[in-house]
Amino acid sequence: DTGVSQNPRHKITKRGQNVTFRCDPISEHNRLYWYRQTLGQGPEFLTYFQNEAQLEKSRLLSDRFSAERPKGSFSTLEIQRTEQGDSAMYLCASSLTWTDTQYFGPGTRLTVL
């Protein structure tokens, strides 16, 4: 257990439905990152926060994706109108500063039918 938790661990949804994932980072960590990993590939960066500010978003993050970290603690990632191509493992990580080790959560595996 790295201290980073994600919920739910698995989510199966039908195409067109909205889904929301939650990440609880290590409490004193300012930085929070979201990644997506498809089968056989390494993780890909989606977005990151410093405290409550969303500092960067990948081009992978289409308009259907939105992430928040309202109080600088937990974060949510919402996908609207899910598509089969959204099926992937969604990983969250946190770190104390930009240059520190990132601690990863167990991931949320999304399957869109």
Added chain:
Amino acid sequence: KNEVEQSPQNLTAQEGEFITINCSYSVGISALHWLQQHPGGGIVSLFMLSSGKKKHGRLIATINIQEKHSSLHITASHPRDSAVYICAGQGNTPLVFGKGTRLSVIA
């Protein structure tokens, strides 16, 4: 071409063998991360290094900044080392990951 390339993609070894996984990168980085991912998805950070060499137990990571190359070595490999090993470069942008090396150690 991916900015971070790993080789080999797959590796099968007998228990006790010395293992080397290689990582080359084309981006400018300030640090190179080695990560371990077990079935089920959980990722654990093994090393973060910006120069030279680091050792933790049977694991050794080296980096050559000039050649933009890093290696992860496992001595006296064991079946519990079976996992996917991922390298990732960190610069002024968020982590850029390689595709991973799937290691299977057979007893």
